[in-house]
Amino acid sequence: MTTRSRLIIATFALLITSAGFAQSEVRDAEDPNEVLKIAALEALISAPPERALPLVMKVLDANNTNEVKERALFVLSQINLPEAQNRLLDVARTGDPELSAEAVRMIGIGGNKEAMAGLADLYKSGDEDLREAVLEAYMIAGDVAAVNAIATNASSVEEFEAAVEMLGVMGAIDELRALSQDSGYTEGLIQALGIAGGDDVNATLMDIYRNADTDDIREAALEGLLISGHDEGVLELYRESDDIEEKRDLLETLGIMGSDLMMEVIDEALAGGA
């Protein structure tokens, strides 16, 4: 990390801290030492990495609260030295569960290539929380290939859907479409497409809705349209349908979306009634 970026981050932290204090003041209930430690850790970002590292290590080794240690992990993620990245991996592997997951996320924030490479093993050996943290780290680092590999090699539906959802968050439409070639459009894939959004996705969701073999798939497509905010598509489906129950569901979806198109439907209904 360059001095320039450290200074910018420090200034940013100063701004955030100032704003935070302006809103919340220093509460009497907070341990003053802890308040100062957190401020010192944030300030440490502007220190030379080789000077900051031993101090951060000391904080992690000492009997500090998890909140303080979590801030220390963030500082560690900004220190682009092998010792810092190795320590993050150590905490991720052996720390208490809360700190372990935070260390994993920090590896994602830091984006260090070697540390990122260590996440694959952590994912394989980790529990559900750690796996979720690894997926988040990949998302933060924008590592679509790693998430796609997890989805491709998933050994359970839950694991597949968690990875697919993350692909949706990452906007990895091509990967989601490719996965559908193998498994067909599952509910998870459809919702992930909705999360990814976009005109192409909206058209796909409309097709899936119209050609759905099951109610579950149709519902998932509608949910995808809801998530992507494609109210014009929902209105189109409403107009196409002759089924009262289905029309009700579609209208309800428009209502949940807070769409102005609801008024068009109401106007049409009133005109029809007249």
Place this chain on the structure above:
Amino acid sequence: MKTAVHLVLIAALVVAIVASESHGANFSVPAEDGWYTWQVEAADGSELQVYALMESGQPVKFRARGDSICFSGFNVRDARDLGYVTADQSINWLQGFIYPVSDLSSEAILLISLHAGELPVEILDRLLTAAL
């Protein structure tokens, strides 16, 4: 005669140095209300412009500006310029506002960290190990 002149010059020089050091050791921002600013060497070797807003004899805000630092929305035109101050002098004044812990503590700590020299890291070290 020459020796006398030399002695006078040396004495004047000593007085100037002592006066300068005395002023430096006791650097403080005037108590009158308003913004004050001074320049110090920044951690990256560039010049850092430090600002303090004084109210009723006490600082209530700290800000900074420099080559690598941009404070969005911060614009003080009528700050009283206190000139160039060494980083340690500036730090020594700022660290007086870390305790008791208040809104200003974090601002002081972060501002200190932007200064050049060894002192910022020493202060951060002390704060981080305070209750260990």
